[in-house]
Amino acid sequence: MGLLVLVTGGAGFVGSHTLVELLEAGHRVVVVDNCCNSARGQEAGQLPPALARVCTITGKTITAFHMVSLLDRDALAQVFAQHKIDVVIHFAALKAVGESVEKPLAYYSNNVTGTLTLLEVMNEAGVKRLVYSSSATVYGVPQYLPTDEQHPTGVGITNPYGHTKHICEQILRDLAATDKEWRVVLLRYFNPVGAHESGMIGEDPKGTPNNLLPYIAQVAVGKLDELLVYGGDYNTPDGTGVRDYIHVMDLASGHVAALDKLNSEDFQGAVAYNLGTGAGVSVLEMITAFTRASQKKIPYRVVGRREGDVATMVGSCVLAQQQLGWRASRDLHQMCVDAWCWQSQNPDGYA
Template sequence: MDVATAQVKCLWFVARQHPGPMGRVVLVTGGAGFVGSHTVVELLEAGHHVVVVDNCINSTKGSDPQELPPALARVQTITGKTLRAFYMVSLLDRPGLTKVFAKHQVDLVIHFAALKAVGESVEKPLDYYINNVTGTLNLLEVMGEAGVKRLVYSSSATVYGVPQYLPTDELHPTGVGITNPYGQTKYVCEQIMKDLATADKEWRVVLLRYFNPVGAHESGKIGENPSGPPNNLVPYIAQVAVGKREALSVFGDDYDTPDGTGVRDYIHVMDLASGHVAALDKIFSEDFRSAIAYNLGTGQGVSVLQMIDAFKRASGRDIPYKVVGRRNGDVATIVASCTLAEQELGWRATRNLQQMCIDTWRWQSQNPDGFM
């Protein structure tokens, strides 16, 4: 992806406002993306006022420059509520970002905006470091200047590198044996935020370490809509099932796992979204201090072949696949321990693998070309 394209284009779109009595003003970076848009649904339904910043390089733009991105327009349809504002601005555009904070009294930021494909990060490391790390530094500096010092960060289980034990909890070492630049950028950003919260006691940061988000909103109106060939397993399977792709490539069947294929902890995107609302509540509690990390997963490992079989059952379609060589940057198995999130956030995943596949298929079958 061309980094230069992420630095321009600022769309100032302010929607009608229907403020609730108790909601907070939450600025969401990357809010037009997959996890971001589903989290905006949960935020609006919880009564918060949402400002979205997104440069839309990883999401579909509106057909007209004055329109919301389709995902956010559908979020408003799902919830019956309007965004406070949407800005098409990159985190690499510091003056544009500063203007956003000047226009709104933001209470908290949820930071999703990043490049996120493991394989692509191996091929284009500079793009990932510039977008993910420099963009985050800009955001933190602008937040500090605006006096906004509460942040929920979209991190990743990749910060654990090759897991030393399973299930992996938050006490596991981070930054050791990370296998790809994407994971390195998440680790570096976590360290920056921890150091900042140590140096300035006014900062409150929740680091949410995702495992593998899948699924879609139960309405079928929003879901994962990759630009070009999907980099992740489940959207690729869904496109094979709907006939957009001929076959799935399985990257390696010689891992030390029960069936030789990679094992991951998949979490429904709506469970993940609810975790952000729980983190928001936690960060405003009187006893919260500094920076704390929480895993968001299910604690259940699913192999590639098991996911293929589950999706066959959910869709009633065959999923042709071929085994190819391992992909750079992948690990054999990673599964979450989510005990800390349950204890301290009052959160746990409630949707199972079947529901993940059913909701993904509903989205893909009703929207075979995504938001086009």
């Protein structure tokens, strides 16, 4: 029998896709989510739709779902009292860069205080193994490309969201250095896109999307009129921002690989790994790729630079290949095909 994995934020985009990989790998899952950024079940006691669809995709059941905020210490402690948790994968966080600038207190409270509360409850329950959902934003403005895990972190971060991820990483490093029983994998994501190939689960942002591909998909399906392209004069091949995009199912498999590493006999401390493709894609290249995948014209307008953006962000994922045995396998076309499959079948998301 596999591990019993507590997944915080499991009803979200990356969380729900990771549940598919965990269940198919033979693990059992307990999900904690306050559903502040994901659809809830329509009736009391009903699973959120993303979780119900995960069960349909895998043909397996979720051990338990708890509608709990990480800021509610007592409720969180009850979850650990009810289940003999082996390891935690921690996704639960607010993640919109622009919103973090507008609402810094909400981001520091939810992301930092929520993580501290989780760690305190884990410590009291004797659960000291954690896979942490971090971000490439911890690298700030890149000093060199591609950024690898040796790149300085915490320097030149341009938004509160990035600062919360860097602070949490430092907390986890300090904890693992002080208590040798703690084992932590820090997974630094680049830009998750796409959806499960079935089209049953995918990214369902509340309000106007903050990320490029779901915005393009909503233009394609007719929910939004046009795409606003920031930049136009960056030092890139076509003047628009270049990013490292990764298919969400590749990202999900990276979490299972991290879990295996975490439970290997030789693992110790807190270790960071980049999860990306190592290849850069510009905004205009993404529009072209999505147009080919969907056969939909994407109207767009270039509106100039956006404060805090960097021209290019691409990562090196060699360490994950060497130590986790993991490599992204899905290309840009597949990312767009699967994103369109989800959006076209679910124009209003999980609503």
